[in-house]
Amino acid sequence: MSKLEEVFQAVETGKVKIIAGLTEEALAEGIDPLKILNEGMIAAMGVVGAKFQRSEIFVPEMLVAAKTMKKGVEVLKPRLVSDGTDVSLGKCIIGTIHGDLHDIGKNLVTLMIESAGFEVIDLGVDVPVVTFIDTIKANPDTKLVALSCLLTTTMAAMKETAEAIKGSGLKGFKLIVGGAPVNKAFAEEIGADGYSEDAAGAALLAKKMVS
Ligand code: B1M
Numbered sequence: 285m286s287k288l289e290e291v292f293q294a295v296e297t298g299k300v301k302i303i304a305g306l307t308e309e310a311l312a313e314g315i316d317p318l319k320i321l322n323e324g325m326i327a328a329m330g331v332v333g334a335k336f337q338r339s340e341i342f343v344p345e346m347l348v349a350a351k352t353m354k355k356g357v358e359v360l361k362p363r364l365v366s367d368g369t370d371v372s373l374g375k376c377i378i379g380t381i382h383g384d385l386h387d388i389g390k391n392l393v394t395l396m397i398e399s400a401g402f403e404v405i406d407l408g409v410d411v412p413v414v415t416f417i418d419t420i421k422a423n424p425d426t427k428l429v430a431l432s433c434l435l436t437t438t439m440a441a442m443k444e445t446a447e448a449i450k451g452s453g454l455k456g457f458k459l460i461v462g463g464a465p466v467n468k469a470f471a472e473e474i475g476a477d478g479y480s481e482d483a484a485g486a487a488l489l490a491k492k493m494v495s
Contacts (some may be wrong), residue, residue: 287313291324291356296331298348300355307359317363318484321392325353329388353388357395365399372401373494374427377419379407380463381441386434389463389483393430396487402428413448420449426457427494430486431476433463439470446474458493462486 285293287310294303310320332349335341376397380390387409398404405423407415420426429449433442442461449459458477461470471479478493480486 288315288320288324291320292328295325295328295349295352295356298345298352300348300352303352303356304359307356311359311363317360321357321360321364325356329353350388354391357388357392361395365395372403373491374402375405375423375425376402376428376430376490377405377407377416377423377426378430378432379411379416380409380432380434381438381445382410382412383441384433384435384438385409386432386463389434390432392483393432393462393486396483397428397430397490400487400491402490411445413445416445416449417452417454420452420454420457424456428490429457429459430490431459431461431463433461433466436465439465442466443474446476450475460486460489460493 287306291303291306291310293299294306307320310324311317329349332341332346336343336346378390378394378397380387390406390409394404394406405419407419416429416431420429431442431445433439442463446459446461459475460478460480461474461476462480462482466479468479478489480489
C-alpha cells in the first residue's frame with residue numbers, strides 16, 4: 285500500500301495516534317502536501333460521509349475521523365501556507381453559521397486566507413448572526429466576511445446571516461460564502477459578493493475581492 289493510501293485509510297478508520305507520523309512519512313517521500321490533503325484526507329472524509337449516509341458508521345466514528353484529519357492537517361500546515369505576514373490585505377472575519385458544527389473546511393479556508401496575507405478573526409462554529417454583526421462593528425476596518433456551512437439544513441441560517449449582514453448598513457467589506465451544499469447560484473441569491481468551491485479558491489477570491 286502506498287503512503288498516500290495509508291494516510292487515506294488512517295483518516296477513514298480514525299487512527300488518531302498514527303496519522304501525524306504517516307503524514308510526516310508521506311511528506312518525506314516527497315508527496316505534494318496538497319495531494320496528501322486532497323487525495324489522502326479530504327477524499328477519505330468523502331468515504332466517511334458516504335458510509336454515514338448508508339448507516340455503516342455513526343456520529344462517533346465521524347467525529348474520530350474528523351479528529352484524525354485535524355491532526356494530519358496540523359502536520360501539513362507549515363507546508364501549505366506561504367508566509368503572508370509581510371503583506372496585509374486587511375481583516376477577514378470568518379465563521380461557520382449558527383446551527384452548524386462542521387469546522388474542518390472552514391479551518392482550511394482560514395489557513396489559506398491567512399496565508400494569502402489577511403489578518404483573520406475566526407469566530408469558530410455555530411456563530412449567531414449578532415456575533416458576526418458585533419464583530420464587524422468592533423472592527424470597522426474589516427475588508428472581508430467569510431461564511432461557511434456544511435448542512436443543507438443550515439443553508440437557511442446562512443441566508444439569514446448574509447441578509448442580516450448586508451442589511452445592517454455596515455459597509456467597506458465584501459461577503460464571501462462556501463461549503464459543500466452551497467453553490468454560485470445560492471451565493472448570488474443570498475446577496476453574497478463571491479463564492480468559492482474550495483479553500484485554495486477562497487484565498488484567490490479573497491485577494492480578488494480586495495484588489
Ligand atoms: Co457531518 N454531515 N453531521 N459531521 N459530516 C456531513 C456534512 C454529511 C454530508 C454526511 C453525510 O450524510 N454524507 C451530512 C450532511 C447532509 C446534508 O446536509 N445533506 C452530515 C450530517 C447529516 C451531520 C449530522 C446532522 C449528523 C447527526 O448528528 N445525525 C451532524 C450535524 C451537527 C451540526 O453541525 N449541527 C453532523 C456532525 C458531524 C461531526 C461533528 C461528527 C463531524 C464534524 C467535525 C468537525 O468538523 N469538527 C462531521 C463530519 C466529519 C462530516 C463529514 C464526514 C466530513 C466533513 C469534512 O470535514 N469534510 C461530512 C461528509 C463529507 O463532507 N463528505 C459530513 C472535509 C472538509 C475539508 O470539507 O468541510 O466540505 P468541507 O470543506 C471544503 C468545501 O466545502 C469548501 O472548502 C473545503 C475544501 O477545501 N468550503 C468553503 C467550506 N467552507 C467554505 C467557505 C468558503 C469557501 C469554501 O468561503 C467562505
